[in-house]
Amino acid sequence: MKKNLKCFTLAVAVVSAFVFSACKESPAKTATKANMYFGVAIQPGDILDESKAKLIADNFNAIVPENTMKMVNIRPTKTLWNFSDMDKMVDFAQKNKMMVRGHTFIWHQQNSTIVNQIKSREDAFALINENINQIMTRYKGKIACYDVANEIFNEDGTFRKSLWYRWCGTDLYEEAFRIARAADPDAKLFLNDYSHEEAGTPKAEAFYEFVKSMVEKGVPIDGVGFQLHLCTDYGLKEDALRENIRRFAALGLEVQFTEIDVRMKMPASEADVAKQKGMYETLMRVLKDEPNVSTYMTWGYTDANSWVPATFHGYGDAHLFDKNLKAKSVFDSLVEMMRN
Ligand code: XIL
Numbered sequence: 001m002k003k004n005l006k007c008f009t010l011a012v013a014v015v016s017a018f019v020f021s022a023c024k025e026s027p028a029k030t031a032t033k034a035n036m037y038f039g040v041a042i043q044p045g046d047i048l049d050e051s052k053a054k055l056i057a058d059n060f061n062a063i064v065p066e067n068t069m070k071m072v073n074i075r076p077t078k079t080l081w082n083f084s085d086m087d088k089m090v091d092f093a094q095k096n097k098m099m100v101r102g103h104t105f106i107w108h109q110q111n112s113t114i115v116n117q118i119k120s121r122e123d124a125f126a127l128i129n130e131n132i133n134q135i136m137t138r139y140k141g142k143i144a145c146y147d148v149a150n151e152i153f154n155e156d157g158t159f160r161k162s163l164w165y166r167w168c169g170t171d172l173y174e175e176a177f178r179i180a181r182a183a184d185p186d187a188k189l190f191l192n193d194y195s196h197e198e199a200g201t202p203k204a205e206a207f208y209e210f211v212k213s214m215v216e217k218g219v220p221i222d223g224v225g226f227q228l229h230l231c232t233d234y235g236l237k238e239d240a241l242r243e244n245i246r247r248f249a250a251l252g253l254e255v256q257f258t259e260i261d262v263r264m265k266m267p268a269s270e271a272d273v274a275k276q277k278g279m280y281e282t283l284m285r286v287l288k289d290e291p292n293v294s295t296y297m298t299w300g301y302t303d304a305n306s307w308v309p310a311t312f313h314g315y316g317d318a319h320l321f322d323k324n325l326k327a328k329s330v331f332d333s334l335v336e337m338m339r340n
Pocket of ligand 1: 066150
């Protein structure tokens, strides 16, 4: 009799555990149901490690290569194309039904040494043309959108004097969008930047005016990327952010949140942790309210492997999972917001 009862209790426990886990929807699924992309920047090692790969696939429905598609990695020399890591990421995304953002073709950093051989404006155009065509042809139908150009402005609203700008002025930026449109007409094309998210700053105004001029000229741009590398010291001006988003909507453009993280001065105070949570939540609320925003990409998922401490000395803990890969309460709160 006692033995039977034990068996029965065990069976009930097993069945309830099964039902519970079947009912518990993964955050990735929640995001998809909410008709939005909730994504993360990843590195090749993330998908080689089974437990990290599972964490990413369960919790996000979009990825962006943090460094893998940058010229220094994907085309280290003129004749060497290194597609293997990018291929693995794209396969991983396809297997798990995740959207992929491509990042990035024109940037002033992480270029390969090929750029040292540029001797003329024509050389610069030819190199960018080759890179865009090779990559976008290979991943046609598999990468949904690209940051065609990245960070082309200075804080004061002038154009950054990158090697691209010095050879070609803004012509290359515009031409790159045309080249990209021809290479894969279904891919969405973006101009991405940081510290231009709040209307009213010199950079935000210059960025907006340039994008507006592109639209007026018929340059094929689908949207703009707001990186949103934020810091609790400065907070976030929600009204200015919304105002900016809405003027891009008026131009017929999408806004994607492309590289969100919210760093704190270390060791983080309780007040900062609460503020960080509030800032992540504000972005989710803005996304839910503004019809031309549906992509919420975070720049890395764990404090254990983050670009923040090396870039912003004394700052850290910027991500949604802690150093032990445990979801922080801010993560759960974002999932709850997506669910409702
Ligand atoms: C960063 C990566 O996270 C680092 O690993 C790398 O060393 C430098 O680049 N804006 C961008 C990203 O558009 O490509 C940058 O990524 C972060 C700032």
